Amino acid sequence: MFLIPEPIGRFFHRLASPPHFYALTNRLMPWLVALFLILLISGLVGGLYLAPADYQQGDSYRIIYIHVPAAWMSLFIYMMMAIAGAIGLIWRIKLAEIVAISSAPVGAAFTFIALVTGSLWGKPMWGTWWVWDARLTSELILLFLYLGVIGLYGAIDDKKTASKAVAILALVGVVNIPIIHYSVEWWSTLHQGATVTKMDKPSIHVSMLIPLLLMALAFKFYYVIAMLQRAKLELLQRERTAQWVKKLITEQTL
Amino acid sequence: MVAGIAVAVGFALKAFNENLMYFFSTSDVLAGKAPKETLFRLGGMVVKGSVERPDKGLMVRFKLTDFSKDVTVEYTGILPDLFREGQGIVANGKLDSRGVFVAEEVLAKHDENYMPPEVKASLKKQVEQQ
Structure with missing residues (x-):
């Protein structure tokens, strides 16, 4: 912490202070919600109405606008959770611990959505709801990792110890992330290869790609909103004996 | 604890790896790499012009290829929407005598690949003109 320049250090120090974080999220929330709604509506209109039908799958491919952003989010949130967990573990920042555990249910929900929409898409296109190929199996393991994190945190009463345990579990589980991403290249899978997230040019027509990216961005905002709301609650619970929480409550009841 | 988990993950991945190849290719089958007398999955492209219904019933016979070797496949049942000639498929079954x-x-x-039908048509036209 001593190697970081003074103003940056001060910014993070302030951000990591619970009352400041609480006030900041309250101020940011309306803006985040507004941006989320704009992105979501334009993404949905673009994807479900403006984008053309696919040459092979017709209109059925449109589930891509939920499935793919949800699957991206399942990986992204896991990384955020592991990074926040590591920061909490190394620098003992309470707020990082809270961000890590608040991310887990949101990530689990996106993983579940990716699995369900994938299954609904698989039945008409592939001819099956589920196969045990490397992509589908590793994504299911990701769901179990999220559930493990949530369960472990709930099982330990002392939230400091619980955060440490959860951070270690999350960090060990990071090994699954490249496995999920590269599963379609390393092994022969029923799931097709990457369309957008590859070095090459995306193999999706630009008129279909733009709504997909809008949806991905909307989902990112949704994650931030949902995670911050959970984090606020978790923070109040953990800090319930602190002076600023007491002040907050008395101010609101007056 | 971390070392223990790492070892467990290592073993799990190793066991996993043996079952991870979702399907065999047609060349694997002709080279005798595929299991005999037991179910396995065969992946490949449906050879254009090879799909036939010999008994006029539900039984379909077609050839699968990996662009070097062909294997004949017989299937009785309803095919998925995307089944067509030139399409990649994975079939689960076994080799007979x-x-x-x-x-x-x-x-x-x-x-x-995702694109509108018009783009596909113009791409096809370009290929044909070359």
Whole structure:
């Protein structure tokens, strides 16, 4: 912490202070919600109405606008959770611990959505709801990792110890992330290869790609909103004996 | 604890790896790498012009290829929407004594390309003009 320049250090120090974080999220929330709604509506209109039908799958491919952003989010949130967990573990920042555990249910929900929409898409296109190929199996393991994190945190009463345990579990589980991403290249899978997230040019027509990216961005905002709301609650619970929480409550009841 | 988990993950991945190849290619089958007398999955492209219904019933016979070797497949049942000539599929079944792959299940594999039909048509035209 001593190697970081003074103003940056001060910014993070302030951000990591619970009352400041609480006030900041309250101020940011309306803006985040507004941006989320704009992105979501334009993404949905673009994807479900403006984008053309696919040459092979017709209109059925449109589930891509939920499935793919949800699957991206399942990986992204896991990384955020592991990074926040590591920061909490190394620098003992309470707020990082809270961000890590608040991310887990949101990530689990996106993983579940990716699995369900994938299954609904698989039945008409592939001819099956589920196969045990490397992509589908590793994504299911990701769901179990999220559930493990949530369960472990709930099982330990002392939230400091619980955060440490959860951070270690999350960090060990990071090994699954490249496995999920590269599963379609390393092994022969029923799931097709990457369309957008590859070095090459995306193999999706630009008129279909733009709504997909809008949806991905909307989902990112949704994650931030949902995670911050959970984090606020978790923070109040953990800090319930602190002076600023007491002040907050008395101010609101007056 | 971390070391223990790492070892457990290592073993799990090793065990996993042996079952991880979702399907065999047609060349694997002709080279004798595929299991005999037991179910396995065969993946490949449906050879253009090879799909036939010999008994005019539900039984379909077609050839699968990996662009070097062909294997004949027989399947009785309803094919998925994306099944067509030139399409990649994965079939689950076993080899019979004739060397024909008798499928119990046929799954269509689609590629990662998405485009409107008009773009596909113009791409096709360009290829034909060359």
